[in-house]
Amino acid sequence: MHIDLPVIWAAIIGFGVFLYVMLDGFDLGIGLIFPFFDREGEREVMLNTVAPVWDGNETWMVLGGACLYAVFPVAYSVLLPATYLPIIAMLCGLIFRGVAFEIRAKARRTQHLWDLAFIAGSGVATFAQGVILGSLLQGIDVRDGKFVGGPFDWFSPFNLFTGIGLLLTYATLGCGWLLMKTEGELQRRMAVLMRPLTLCLAVTVGIVSVWTLLGQPGVAARWLSMPNLLFFLPVPVLVLACVVGILVAVKRGAERLPFLLTLAIVFLGYSGLLISIFPNIIPPSLDIWAASAPRSSQVFTLVGAAIVIPIILTYTVLAYWVFRGKVRQGDEGYH
DSSP states (O other), X not given: OOOOHHHHHHHHHHHHHXXXXXXXXXXXXXXXXXXXXXXXXXXXXXXXXXXXXXXXXXXXXXXHHHHXXXXXXXXXXXXXXXXXXXXHHHHHHHHHHHHHHHHHTTOSTTHHHHHHHHHHHHHHHHHHHHHHHHHHHHOOOXXXXXXXXXXXXXXXXXXXXXXXXXXXXXHHHHHHHHHHHOOHHHHHHHHHHHHHHHHHHHHHHHHHHHHHHHHOHHHHHXXXXXXXXXXXXXXXXXXXXXXXXXXXXXXXXXXXXHHHHHHHHHHHHHHHHHHHHTTEEETTTEETTXXXXXXXXXXXXXXXXXXXXXXXXXXXXXXXXXXXXXXXXXXXXXX
């Protein structure tokens, strides 16, 4: 029986990227809403909610990048030069926020500067990821398996707007996470912030969706042709339902549901991306089969992935289970 390894690997990498967006999304989102909370002890509580897990969340990005390099080397060799500057900006942002996370707990006189580094690092990393996402949606110029565009092709209105869209997405995720993990006045202020963030996110998702359909005829044909329209229509309908659900849940004082529904929006948006580009790994022309490494390399790497991924999943679930529950001011912090 022939096993289509490129499809299996596309699923593995897609799964890893989604887990990164889901887990590191609310982690980065905390940095994005940091400027709105500066009362005594608030920022310490916000950071303590992710202190045990934040660096583990980034494991999935490393896994996705390594798998892309090993299994789809042609895609890697195209994506890197096409988005070189945003990738470097993202890595610099992640470094800044990581260093700030480690040092601000010990700093006293310069703590406000490390807060700024944490905010800026979170913002730059998130915006750069959004630009890379926009580049994939917009399409990358590829000829004979090589990138033939310019170094600033990523700098376009659509890509910059998707960067803003991802900022709103992560900020909403972060707000929902803190709504679930905090209590008292801080939780109440999170609920107040959650409503406008959700509405802005809904508007941004709508604009990006319409802009993509208008700018990419191939994507429009896939979504709007029959019977595809009937199959794919639940995606935008469910996004609207989740938005309404978040607003109602926040009004009723629910703690977990807003975060879970925001995760659902992220999942639906990710599903929409896959619907739009699959089986291309680099739209509009490079598919997963053309970008694949030799079959022997895929089999060898798959054995390693079968060992490593369950281990990563196990310690990730264990970490979140051990540190479940509310985080309160005065709790043992990140020291």
